[in-house]
Amino acid sequence: MKPYPFSAIVGHDQLRLALLLCAVRPEIGGALIRGEKGTAKSTAVRGLAALLSEATGSDAGLVEMPLGATEDRVIGSLDLQRVLRDGEHAFSPGLLARAHGGVLYVDEVNLLHDHLVDVLLDAAAMGRVHIERDGISHSHEARFVLIGTMNPEEGELRPQLLDRFGLTVDVHASRDVDVRVQVIRQRMAYEADPEGFAERYADADAELARRIAAARALVDDVVLPDNELRRIAALCAAFDVDGMRADLVVARTAVAHAAWRGADTVGEEDIRVAAELALPHRRRRDPFDDPGIDRDQLDEALARAGADPDPDPDPDPPGGGASTEAEHDAPQQNPAQKGKPQAPTTRPSAPPSATFRTRALRVPGVG
Template structure:
C-alpha cells in the first residue's frame, strides 16, 4: 500500500484533519517529533477541557507511515487505552477459549501489541491505575512487552507513540511518572478573538459535511505525512556534534533535573527537529525547541510545584550553556596546541580540563559546505516552521504571522493574560506554599475493604488489582486455576477419558482481586483566635500541607473546612486537584471564637452528601484543633454530641491536637474519644505515630 493510500484510507473515516486544527501549534509539533523519532518517549498533554487535545491526537494517526507485517501493509492504528482496562487486556493473557476448547496453551495479545507502529492514546491518564501506567511506560521505553504469567512466557515488539491527555483540575500525575513522558505540552484556549472564531468556524464546517471538510485538507495532511516519512529516513544521518551535545548537558545541569533521561530526550528531540526541518546537523535552535518541550515538567519535584520554564529562564540557561560551550571549545583548542598563549613561567599547563581525543569540533566546521548545512540555520529565523507545510493554514488562520508548530519560540496566542512579571499567565501564577520544614507525610488507611475509586490508600476490592483467591463472582475476570480445580473432581462422571477437560457453566470461578482505593479526606481546620499565634498557625498549615501531599500521592479527593467566629466555612469542596487546597491555605482568615460543633456538623453533612453521590468512596475525617469549643450556645456539649454523630455514621477519623504550652487541657483528646478515632499531638506528626494511632482506631 502506498503511503498516500494509507492516508487516504484513514481520511475516509472523515476524522478531523490534523492540518485543520487551529491554535495548537506547539502540541502539533510535539506529536510530529515523536512520530519522527518514537524513541523520544511520547507526549503528555496537559490542559483545560475543550482545547482539542483528543482531536489533535486522533488526527495524528492518519499521518503515520503504513505498517508492514506478516499480513502485508496496513495503516497505522490509533489504539485507545480505557481508564478502566485490566492488566490482562493491556499486556495480553492466556487465550482461555483455546485452552478450554482445544487444551492448547496459547497467548492472546493485548492493546500494547495492537498499538505496535501506531499511537497508544490514554485519555485522562492521570486517572489510570498506577500499575497500568508503569506497564505501558516500560513498554514505551523498551519497545517490547515481556509476559511471564499463568504459565505463559511470551515477548513481542511494541513500538508506539505514547500520548496521554489530562485535565489538571482532576488531579495531577505523579512527578516520577511525569518524567517517563518524553515531552509535555500545556494547552490553553486562545484569548484571541480571531483565533476563537476560526476554531468555531472550522468545527461547524466539519460537522456540516465531514467528508468535504476532510477532502479540503487532504493535500495539507498528505504533505505533512510525507515530511514525517522523509524525516524518519533522514534521522540516522543527522549529526549531533559535541558542541551541541555540551549545550544540551549544560542546559539540563542548569535546571537541576534528576537523572540522565532529560539529556537523552533533549538530544533525541533536537535530532528529530533537525530532521523535520530538513537539516543535516543539530543547531542551537533545535536544542532550544527540544528544551522547551522536554524540560519544564522535569523540574517538578514536589506535587505542588508549578511546572514550566519561563522564556527568561530559558534565555538565561541558553546563554550560560553557550558560554560554557565556548569556554570548553577554547580549552580544547588550547589542548590541541592551537594559538597557545604564553605561559609566563607559571609552570606547565594543566591538562585536566579535557583530553585531546574527545574535543568538540570547531563550530565553523558544522556550517561548512561539506556538511550541507546552511549557516543561517542556527539563527532565530532557522527554517523550522510549518507555515509552508500546511498550505491552507496561512489562508484561513487569522493573523497568519503567528508562530507555527516548528517555531523555536513559544506560541504567542495565549500571552495576553501574562502577569506583570511576564513569567506566566496571571491565571496560572503560583502561590507560595509554607516554607518551613514540613513533617513527614503520615501513613494511614480506612479500616476494612472498600470498593472505591482507584488509589493508593486503603484496601479495596477492584477489577484491576492482584488476584487473591477464586470466587463465584466472575465479573472481575476468570480465575483459571479455580475453574480447573472446580471441574477436576467431576471428569469421571462426565465421561472424560482423554482429551480436553469437560467443563460446565457451574465450574466457572471468578478472580477476587484486591488493590487500593482513594478516599474522601475531609480536613477540618481550626483557625480561631486560639490558633492565631503565628508559630502555631504556621505549624498547623505545614501539617495540613504535608497531609495534602500525602492525599495527592494516594489519589484521594480532599475537602477543607475552616472554623472561626460563629460559623464553619467550606473553603474547598471535594476535589481531586489537591494543589488548589494548598493555595487556599495561603489566604486563611483567623480570629474569633471556635465553632467546633459547627465544623463537625458541616463535615458530617458534607460526608453524607458525598456518600449519596459516590457511595463507594469511603470518608476519612482529619480534625486539627486544640479542642477549645467556644462558639455558640453550650459549645462543649454540642461539640461532643456532633463528634458522637460522626462516630455513629462510621466515619474513620484522626484528631491532631494543636494545643501547646506548659499547661494543657487535653480537650482535643476528649473529642477524639467521642469520635472513636485516632489521636496524636501536632509535634508527633510523623509516619510512625500516625500508623500507631490508626492501628488503635476501631474498625469501621
C-alpha cells in the same frame, strides 16, 4: 466518518510540533498533553494517527485505552479457548500488540492506575513487551507513539510517572475573539460535511505525512556534534533537573527536530525547541509556580552553555611528569652550576619561647 484533519487545527503550534516529533522518533517516550476541557487534545491525537498511518503504511492507526482496562487486557493473557479446545498454552495479545506501529492513546491518564501507567511507559521506552505469567513466556515488538491527555483540575500524575513522559505540552483556549470565531467556523463546517471538509485539507495532510516519512528515514543519520552535546548537558544542569533522563530526551528530541527540518546536523535551534518541550515538567518549581518554562531564563541558559569553556587540562599528564606550569614556576638553575652538588639551604631557627612558670591558686576561706 473521517477524523478531523490534523492540518485544520487552529493554533496550538507547540502541541502539533510535539506530536509530529513523537511520530518521527517514538523513542522520545511519547507526549503528555495537559489542558482544560475543550482544547482539541483528543482531536489532535486522532488527526496524528491518520497522518502516521499514511506516512508508514501501517494499519495500526489509533488504539484507545479505556480507564477500566485490566492488566491482562493491556499486555495480553492466556488464550483459554485454545487451552480448553486444543489442550495447549497459547498467548492472546493485548492492546500493546494492537498498537504496534501506530498510536496508543490514553485519555485522562492521570486517572489510570499507576501500575498500568508503568506498564505503558516501560513498553514505550523499550519497544518490546515481555510477559511471564500463567506458564507462558512471550515477547513481542510494541513500537508505538504513546500519547496521554489529562485535565489538571482532576488531579496530577505522580512525579515519578510524569518524568517518564518524554514531552509535555500545556494547552489553553485562546482568549483572542478572532481565533475563537475561526475555531467555531471550522468545527461547524466539519460537522456539516465531514467528507468535504476532509477533502479540502487532504493536500495539507498529505504533505505532513510525506515530511514525517522523510524525517523518519533521515533521523538515524543526523549528527549530534560534541559542542551541541555539551550545550545540552550544561542546559539541563542549569535547570537543576533530577537524573539524566532529561538530557537523553532533549538529545533525542533535538535530533528528531533536525530531521523534521531536513537538516543532517543538530543546531542551537533544535536544542531550544527540545528544551521547551522536555524540561518544563522536569524542572524543580514551587507548587504555585506557573507551568512551562521561562523563555528569558532559557535564553540566558543557552547563552551561558554556548560560552562554556573547554574542560580544564589534565593536571597530571600521562607518565607521571609534572605539568609545564610547575616547571615554569620552579627556580631556574645556572648552567655553570650544573653537575656541582648544591649546598643545603639553611633556615633561621625559631626564637626560644618564654619559660613557663607555675603559680599557686589561693581561694579565700578554703583549706
